[in-house]
């Protein structure tokens with residue numbers, strides 16, 4: 419016999435936990451089902467830990483709206499919940515004259531998106547702010563920051579649990595079915611169970627499409643294709659030559675090998691970008707040469723031997739090579755016809771920054787009449 423519950427959130431990454439928190443705080447009974455032995459072991463702990471300002475995303479997209487709203491909410495939340503973070507600021511650098519056009523485009527898009535605090539930098543201003551960075555111009559985004567993603571997830575989980583939510587670890591959702599009484603989930607792991615849920619949130623990150631496909635009754639045509647793109651990070655030996663995060667002018671699908679400085683002062687370069695066909699976090703050390711070349715475009719002082727392999731992360735893509743980067747896909751009943759079900763697909767960057775706003779959006783979707 420299936421055990422009846424109110425809400426199941428599938429996946430305890432930063433997005434699943436933010437949603438669980440929101441639903442629990444709005445009075446719902448929530449169980450978070452997580453396949454692994456700990457929360458947040460996939461994309462939520464394998465990213466740049468940057469609080470993005472919301473510069474790049476197309477006008478009116480979910481990415482633009484949820485990033486800007488999420489960033490504001492996140493700074494407030496971190497302040498109130500003592501989550502370690504730093505509003506360190508970021509400089510985007512045009513390495514040569516040909517990149518000035520890109521810089522201007524960012525600035526206009528950022529303003530449309532509601533980032534009103536950007537400041538263009540001349541070559542001299544850039545050199546004064548970041549003496550070790552070479553470029554012909556830049557702009558400064560003061561509201562970009564860094565955050566302890568693990569601390570954030572702990573805080574979300576703490577709020578959710580304080581409002582009655584339960585986290586079930588080693589509880590992979592293996593299949594399910596949409597029925598007249600709700601969505602039935604088959605949960606594997608050490609203590610397999612069957613749950614009948616009024617509400618299901620599929621926030622399984624890299625596995626979200628596979629989870630949706632395993633639930634009978636979700637129209638297959640609403641499930642996007644699955645693609646993965648790996649990113650490697652190298653760390654810099656020694657102290658930071660930078661005062662802020664440094665980004666080159668980006669490609670359409672990727673922000674380029676950029677500099678982040680974690681809360682301990684460690685400089686990380688990355689992530690790079692390569693399509694892969696399965697979830698495999700192994701570090702490919704043959705990328706080193708390409709990293710040196712990419713970094714030296716804006717940091718010519720990088721010495722041989724100064725980089726050491728860091729870690730990798732995998733982007734949960736819903737589009738393939740040469741297709742334009744799509745928006746976040748967050749589907750409610752109006753999209754797939756199943757009451758009480760929300761599927762989240764393609765929650766790549768800026769998902770961490772947007773997590774609180776994504777949770778509000780999911781809550782709103784559930785409140786709408788079908």
Ligand SMILES: Cc1cc2nc3c(=O)[nH]c(=O)nc-3n(C[C@H](O)[C@H](O)[C@H](O)COP(=O)(O)OP(=O)(O)OC[C@H]3O[C@@H](n4cnc5c(N)ncnc54)[C@H](O)[C@@H]3O)c2cc1C
Nearest residue numbers: 429431432433453462465466468591623731767769770771
């Ligand atoms: C290289 C990289 C850099 C990034 N940098 C940034 C950044 O600087 N700033 C930013 O805002 N965003 C960034 N992002 C994006 C951000 O990390 C993600 O948007 C966010 O972590 C997604 O969280 P999630 O909860 O959706 O997914 P995940 O963290 O992947 O969580 C999904 C969870 O679902 C679980 N799961 C999977 N299948 C099942 C199942 N069948 N049953 C139960 N549980 C299951 C998994 O074990 C996992 O814990 C970056 C992403 C990448 C890849």
